[in-house]
Amino acid sequence: MGEIEDALRRAAENTATRPIPKSAGARMRFLLKVEKGSTRAVAARLGVTQRTVERYLKGTLRRPRAELAARLEREVRRDWQPRVQQRAKRRAATSTGLVIETRARFGFTAAPGSTDDGRLRRLTQHLPPPFAxxxxxxxAAGATEQQLQRIAAEGLQEIYFKDRGRRAQGLEVEFTDIDYVELDF
Structure with missing residues (x-):
């Protein structure tokens, strides 16, 4: 996964209204419910044996090793409160928009005489609902990381650099060398 896609996923996960289950057994039971009772599917998802999943469900095993604990938490977060996540995405796409915070290299294609050399910038900017x-x-359509970066760059270009069309006509922003990116909606 790319940085923008990961940031979108993390932002959706942060919209949860209840904390995820704490114990490994409760997390296994949740994944079992998501997978419609298939311990084989849960095992495949976590990269463990079916018997290991059964032992956690039975209570024989209680404390997973660090890497399994991390995978277990990641998989539970992925499916935790999907309707709440969808509602938050719909609200961001129709009324509230989203906030992007990033540190990346921004370069420009602009009129002669402008400073078009790329440089690292740290930006925190609200993007309106159409960009969200x-x-x-x-x-959702399976876009590549470059396509997602291009959409984010267009949003930052219009809102931050062009000030909603009030300045820098003809400016095109390049969004590269992402140090980090965080999204919130």
Missing amino acids: ARLFDAQ
């Missing part, structure tokens, strides 16, 4: 909708639609 484009990001969510592209993610």
Whole structure:
């Protein structure tokens, strides 16, 4: 996964209204419910044997090793409260938009005489709902990381660099060398 896609996933996970189950057994039971009772599917998802899953469900095993604990938490977070996540995405795409915080290299294609050399910038900017909708639609359609970066760059270009069309006509922003990116909606 790419940085923008990971940031979208983390932002959706942060919309949960209840904490995920704490114990390994409760997390296994949740995944078993998601997989419609198939311990084989849970085992495949976690990269363990079916018998290991059964032992956690039975209570024989209680404390997973660090790497299994991390995979277990990641898989539970992925499916935790999907309706709440979808509602938050829909609200961001129609009314509230999203906030992007990033540190990346921004370069420009602009009129002669401008400073078009790329440089690292740290930006925190609210993007309106149409850009949030484009990001969510592209993610759902299986867009590549470069396509997601391009949509984010267009949003930052219009809102931050062009100030909603009030300046820098003809400016095109390049969004590269991402140090980090965080999204919130």
